Amino acid sequence: MSTDLDQQTRGLDRAHVFHSWSAQAALDPLVIAGGKGCHLWDHSGRQYLDFSSQLVNTNIGHLHPRVVEAIQEQAALLPTIAPSTANVARGEAAKRIVARAPEGFNKVFFTNGGADANENAIRMARLTTGREKVLSTYRSYHGNTGAAIVSTGDWRRQPNEFARGHVHFFGPYLYRSEFWATTPEEESARALRHLRRVIESEGPATIAAILLETIPGTAGILLPPPGYLAGVRALADEFGLVLILDEVMAGFGRTGEWLALDAYGVVPDLITFAKGVNSGYVPVGGVIINDAIAAQFDERVFPGGLTYSGHPLAAASIVATLDAMEDEGIVANAARIGRDVLDPGLRALADKHDVVGEVRGTGVFWALELVADASDRTPLDGPTMGRIKAALLERGLIPFVQDNRIHVVPPCVVTDGEVAEALAIYDDVLSTL
Incomplete structure (x- = not known):
């Protein structure tokens, strides 16, 4: 009977489910x-x-039993509520997230996942600077929504280039160096020189942000060489650019740190997250916002929002996940x-x-x-x-x-x-x- 159920499940999938990033006809999904x-x-x-x-x-x-129990308890108490309300689960989730961020980060904008986290971080950077262009690397993945997929550097960007204002550059990757480097230090210095020239050539006054995965994940788990992230931070400061670090894949324990950026001593302006913050038990993501950018919207409306921003089930799962990760x-x-x-x-x-x-x-x-x-x-x-x-x-x-x-x-x-x-x-x- 159980084998029959596997076959039934596969049949239902093939009859009715349209899969991402796939040609549909030859799929044979694992049950x-x-x-x-x-x-x-x-x-x-x-x-x-x-x-x-x-x-x-x-x-x-x-x-994980603590996360499952937290979701069940929240579902019995308040399964959903509009993001315009105040909710204890949402507040506690945000409190725990900013506790893991660098000093000077006190606000979280919740999204449904990593793609719209990057989408809204880009929006914040553009509104804060009054500029449009976003610089990101060719070896990157930032999500499958409008600006996020065009910020992505890999092949998935090419059939989806409907957003404007995106420029790509090469990040460090010593094993396949674009810069004829032979040491990590050379790779770092030459990659930073390349980025400087891209900024200068595009025109700093037209650039809102540099968007980087702290450690590029899908692109190859490319650990930044010594001095690279610090050098990017210095360039962002020199030219008045917002630095966004994408921690969607690398954050919340994946690298053996709470955030991957903790190992590099670099403080960005915006941090995007999703995935590991609650292990995907309920869809959720977000932007951790530094105080300076958050203050930009004290007196003017932030023109962004989602029906499920800070969803109570997602928030409860974050609280339980981060508490269990700490306790265990x-x-x-x-x-x-x-x-x-x-x-x-x-x-x-x-x-x-x-x-x-x-x-x-x-x-x-x-x-x-x-x-x-x-x-x-x-x-x-x-x-x-x-x-x-x-x-x-x-x-x-x-x-x-x-x-x-x-x-x-x-x-x-x-x-x-x-x-x-x-x-x-x-x-x-x-x-x-």
């Missing part, structure tokens, strides 16, 4: 019936180890797993398999970049990556595969034993190449 912690299963009981965190968002793991040492666990288990384990894979061109990451936010030829760093081709993804699923591991990379991104609650199990599966599949 998921339930989950707990780092594991998921289908209706027949087949288990999977989730090393994708779905879309790198289930930081607290699946079915979940962020510290992510840092320890990254430092003591994933880092040495993934580097051992690279030493063993020539197909692994580079390992990079922090916390539970890692990438294996796979190459057909280590000497010239030729990316592994799409069909081979497809076979790798299928082989990982066959062995019971849900991967996050992007371009020529395996992103190793388990929930922050992952254990040493679960990492060891995943490393053995990666090793087995890479050995087949």
Whole structure:
């Protein structure tokens, strides 16, 4: 019967669900019936180890009891209310979020997810500066709404370029340097020189903001080299630009820090978030606003809003998530797993398999970049990556595969034993190449 239910579920999906980022005809989606912690299963009981965190968002793991209970309690009390009202769950959620932000951030604008968080941060920057252009990197993803998708640098921007005022530049990526750099320090200095020239050439008086993922995620988990983020902050200050750091994927435990920016000592003007703030149990995102920009709207209307801004169920899930992460040492666990288990384990894979061109990451936010030829760093081709993804699923591991990379991104609650199990599966599949 359970196998029949898997087939029924798949049939319903194929008959009626239109999937994102996909050609529809050939889809054969994985059926998921339930989950707990780092594991998921289908209706027949087949288990999977989730090393994708779905879309790198289930930081607290699946079915965390405190979060589920908080949502249930809020649903019984007040399941929804207009954003113009004051609600204790919303206020407590905002209080906990700003407590994790740098000094000088005291307000949160809630959205439905990361894309509209970036959308509204861009709006705030444009209204504050009176300028229009937004600078962002080619290797980036900022969401699928109007300005957010055009801020995105990857291929998904190209069929969707309906918003105006967006300019792209190259960020640092030493393994595939655009700047002929041979050291992280060279890469940082030359990338900053490139950004300066883009600002000067576009005209600083036309630029509202620089929008960066603190650590680009979908683009490859590209840790900024020494001095880069500080250098971007200095350029923003020099030319009077708003600096927006996108923490949608990297924030709330993913890097072993509460916010990824904590490791770099850089304070932006606006911080966008979503995903890990409540592990996606209820859709939510937002903008953490510094005091100077928030004050711009003390006497004038902010022309933006959403029906579900600060939704009570989402707010309750944020409160429970952040409290559980604090009480249970979940962020510290992510840092320890990254430092003591994933880092040495993934580097051992690279030493063993020539197909692994580079390992990079922090916390539970890692990438294996796979190459057909280590000497010239030729990316592994799409069909081979497809076979790798299928082989990982066959062995019971849900991967996050992007371009020529395996992103190793388990929930922050992952254990040493679960990492060891995943490393053995990666090793087995890479050995087949």
